[in-house]
Amino acid sequence: MPRRSLPPAEDQAARFARQREADRTATAEDYVELIADLLRVEGEARAVDLARRMGVSQATVTATVGRLQRDGLVETKPYRGLFLTDAGTEMATTAKARHDLVVRFLIAVGLDPETAEQDAEGLEHHASDKALAAFARFLAERDG
Template structure:
């Protein structure tokens, strides 16, 4: 169950980045997120503080970032949408880099309900 607070797109992007990096590396620090997202370390520190305050993320004594259960749920939903829209756009003939960028925008604006309907519709066509 997602919290009542709506995360901004950037918050979802940070959670998604932590999820992706955890899958690749296991342990993730703020500097890893900064490199991956190509943003400044202060930007990541601000985002981490906001996400910690919202209950989406924790940081242990060794400064490793960990998604809370709710943070993981948001990250996985965002990442699922990102992968879906990237794949859909590439299959439609969009250049992969453009598809990746545009999927990042699309993942934030579609409701969970509309996304599920669209995904089910596309799955039936395969």
């Protein structure tokens, strides 16, 4: 098997940097998306619900919500739970649209809905805007 050459170091470093940034953003997007869903379906979003649905401890939720507050995405109100700021709502809407697009694409190329939902959880945060645009074009041409 022939050896592949490595890409230029600067290009490779940029790819890894994008990956690290996507990892950092993924947690915030997952939390605001879940908060938006809880508010829409249940009328409230509580830390205990986030912990249960994310499969993490209350302490993890508390620390993450603190970061989301600092970043201007979430507000807390005493005895009333969690609320999204305008920026948090915008992030949740964008994340949900990206998630739905990835799920639809994966189903369109033959994946079953359950696996598509599971796989979309990771892919939605790491697919580039170019990849997402290609997914959307593919779906538009197929449904067209």
